Amino acid sequence: MSKIRILSEHLANQIAAGEVVERPSSVVKELVENSLDAGADRISVQVEGGGTRLIRVVDNGGGMGGDDVLLSIERHATSKLRDDTGLDDITTLGFRGEALPSIGSVSRLTLLSRPADSPTGTRAEIRFGTLHGVHEAGCARGTIVEVRNLFGNVPARKKFLKSVRTELYHIEEVLRNQSLAHPRTALSLQVDGRVGLELPGRSSLADRVLDVFSGREIWLAINSPAAEPGGPALRGYLLRPGTGSARSSRLRILVNGRPVRDRMIHHAVVEGLRGFLMKGQAPAGVLVLEVAPGQVDVNVHPAKQEIRFRRASEIHRAIVQAVSAALAAHQEEVRSDIFTVESPGARESDRHPQYGFQAVETGEPEPGSPVGGPSRARTHELRPEPGALFPRKSPVTPAPALSPQQRDDEPVRDVSRTPPESAAEYGSLRVIGQFADLYILCEQEGALVVIDQHAAHERILYQQLVRGYMQRDVPSQALLFPLTLELDRRRAETMEEQGEELALLGFGMDHFGDTTWVVKEVPALIAGVDVRELVLETLDRLADGSGREQTGALPSRIEHLLATMACKAAVRAGNRLAPAEILALLARMDESDVFSHCPHGRPVVRIFSRTEIARWFKRI
Numbered sequence: 287m288s289k290i291r292i293l294s295e296h297l298a299n300q301i302a303a304g305e306v307v308e309r310p311s312s313v314v315k316e317l318v319e320n321s322l323d324a325g326a327d328r329i330s331v332q333v334e335g336g337g338t339r340l341i342r343v344v345d346n347g348g349g350m351g352g353d354d355v356l357l358s359i360e361r362h363a364t365s366k367l368r369d370d371t372g373l374d375d376i377t378t379l380g381f382r383g384e385a386l387p388s389i390g391s392v393s394r395l396t397l398l399s400r401p402a403d404s405p406t407g408t409r410a411e412i413r414f415g416t417l418h419g420v421h422e423a424g425c426a427r428g429t430i431v432e433v434r435n436l437f438g439n440v441p442a443r444k445k446f447l448k449s450v451r452t453e454l455y456h457i458e459e460v461l462r463n464q465s466l467a468h469p470r471t472a473l474s475l476q477v478d479g480r481v482g483l484e485l486p487g488r489s490s491l492a493d494r495v496l497d498v499f500s501g502r503e504i505w506l507a508i509n510s511p512a513a514e515p516g517g518p519a520l521r522g523y524l525l526r527p528g529t530g531s532a533r534s535s536r537l538r539i540l541v542n543g544r545p546v547r548d549r550m551i552h553h554a555v556v557e558g559l560r561g562f563l564m565k566g567q568a569p570a571g572v573l574v575l576e577v578a579p580g581q582v583d584v585n586v587h588p589a590k591q592e593i594r595f596r597r598a599s600e601i602h603r604a605i606v607q608a609v610s611a612a613l614a615a616h617q618e619e620v621r622s623d624i625f626t627v628e629s630p631g632a633r634e635s636d637r638h639p640q641y642g643f644q645a646v647e648t649g650e651p652e653p654g655s656p657v658g659g660p661s662r663a664r665t666h667e668l669r670p671e672p673g674a675l676f677p678r679k680s681p682v683t684p685a686p687a688l689s690p691q692q693r694d695d696e697p698v699r700d701v702s703r704t705p706p707e708s709a710a711e712y713g714s715l716r717v718i719g720q721f722a723d724l725y726i727l728c729e730q731e732g733a734l735v736v737i738d739q740h741a742a743h744e745r746i747l748y749q750q751l752v753r754g755y756m757q758r759d760v761p762s763q764a765l766l767f768p769l770t771l772e773l774d775r776r777r778a779e780t781m782e783e784q785g786e787e788l789a790l791l792g793f794g795m796d797h798f799g800d801t802t803w804v805v806k807e808v809p810a811l812i813a814g815v816d817v818r819e820l821v822l823e824t825l826d827r828l829a830d831g832s833g834r835e836q837t838g839a840l841p842s843r844i845e846h847l848l849a850t851m852a853c854k855a856a857v858r859a860g861n862r863l864a865p866a867e868i869l870a871l872l873a874r875m876d877e878s879d880v881f882s883h884c885p886h887g888r889p890v891v892r893i894f895s896r897t898e899i900a901r902w903f904k905r906i
């Protein structure tokens with residue numbers, strides 16, 4: 287007699303359940319997917335006991351007739367795949383025909399369903415894999431699925447469940463993800479009789495994003511329609527990095543309406559954001575990818591949470607491009623926020639609340655509000671203190687309060703150096719001055735604009751270096767006194783192997799013999815830095831980075847190098863800038879194609895609206 291036996295249906299279902307039904311949230315996911323596939327636009331979920339006591343999903347979808355109710359709980363029974371070629375062209379969330387029988391094998395499952403064209407519904411119950419009665423029953427159009435005592439017959443699985451709170455969190459996550467994938471569908475969650483989530487049907491993804499990430503600012507709007515029919519189309523919203531809770535700090539990825547985990551997509555988004563994310567920061571928000579169904583294999587994961595692309599590199603490229611394009615558009619918005627003259631008061635009402643650079647402000651300024659009227663604010667509210675921020679210009683200020691000693695610390699000379707106000711202006715920006723020899727303070731339409739001078743200059747130089755490098759045209763400048771360098775073995779080797787790379791970067795070097803080299807030219811943009819240190823560091827970076835090429839336009843080691851060069855050459859913290867220098871920096875920011883973040887992802891500009899500042903002082 288043979289040793290191999292075919293497993294019973296019952297056992298096969300339990301084994302499938304092991305993969306498909308990992309925890310209560312997996313049940314919610316499968317049931318909600320079924321409701322969505324049935325065309326429901328209103329789905330309500332009720333759970334008790336973290337989902338182990340009860341999960342009930344009620345939908346207003348197409349429903350099932352009596353025969354279908356019975357078939358639906360059979361293994362490998364589905365209405366969503368027709369023939370053998372169907373797997374290549376899946377447009378529904380389900381297709382495996384496994385969810386209901388799997389869930390039914392590890393719980394008490396009740397189905398109650400009625401299609402629109404039938405006067406009565408059907409009710410069926412399965413208890414831990416065995417059918418217990420089917421009969422007619424009255425019900426509204428649609429389907430109600432109840433799952434009780436989940437894992438009642440698999441104590442081992444039950445033991446692996448986490449706290450009720452954790453399981454509820456996973457359930458909420460399922461609903462949040464599905465709500466982003468299907469903004470038009472109203473979704474609600476009741477937990478032990480109380481409202482857990484209320485996500486009404488929305489007409490746009492943007493509105494849904496505000497529901498799901500409430501209180502978070504949208505930073506980038508991504509919108510890249512398919513270049514050709516069936517090609518990848520991308521939409522999405524990325525949130526300002528580095529703020530918010532763990533939940534909202536994740537990137538949610540939706541492919542053809544299906545929430546998935548995908549490292550390639552995640553990587554592509556990070557790649558597209560290069561130079562705009564700080565070390566350790568991850569992108570957050572939602573990315574929606576639509577691609578011809580034939581281009582993805584959704585049948586690679588039992589719970590369908592992972593997928594595989596037939597042309598992954600094409601998708602990767604499309605995402606990098608879409609994110610970069612969104613960044614470029616954002617750059618122009620920041621530019622117009624800062625440099626464009628606008629009608630008074632426009633700032634306060636926030637022209638781009640969702641993409642704007644500043645925190646979303648809703649308050650209206652009081653007309654004629656004294657906030658920003660310097661003399662009154664100062665006389666009444668600011669006591670002169672040691673280390674007061676600005677040389678005082680207003681005659682109303684009680685100057686005598688400053689002791690002579692404190693006066694020494696104050697850059698008194700600067701008052702006279704500051705030209706009349708009309709002179710220190712760039713576009714709509716009026717330069718107030720410099721703070722801590724690092725931040726440039728400007729006033730614009732009643733808003734306070736603060737610029738990190740080092741970060742700003744760094745980005746400007748970096749953009750110039752990148753452009754020069756890409757066009758193979760980094761201008762060099764001859765050194766007045768060529769510098770002789772005695773290199774160690776390792777660096778000398780790098781020099782010999784990658785001398786060409788150095789030439790592209792704008793260095794002119796002669797081999798003098800053995801390990802000695804003479805530096806005759808350096809990149810003109812960074813003239814004035816310690817040449818020796820720069821060459822040595824450049825060599826080290828070139829040596830480090832070799833072999834770790836990336837796919838982007840600029841190899842990452844070159845990118846790092848250029849960032850280092852820009853950093854070394856940029857005005858530092860502690861550099862006092864003359865008004866003319868400040869104006870020159872502002873003008874160069876305005877001209878630079880990118881300026882909002884330094885090459886390491888730190889922000890360059892912050893804008894504080896008048897309303898926001900008034901709030902600091904409890905004026906509103």
Ligand code: ADP
Pocket residue numbers: 316320321324345347348349350358359363364365366379380381382383384385386387428429
């Ligand atoms: P799959 O979704 O992979 O087809 P399921 O086991 O989840 O497999 O469901 C089996 C079938 O039952 C579905 O193909 C569908 O025809 C039917 N069905 C399940 N849930 C619903 C529902 N809420 N409304 C209408 N039909 C449903």
Ligand code: MG
Pocket residue numbers: 316319320379380381383385386
């Ligand atoms: Mg299903």
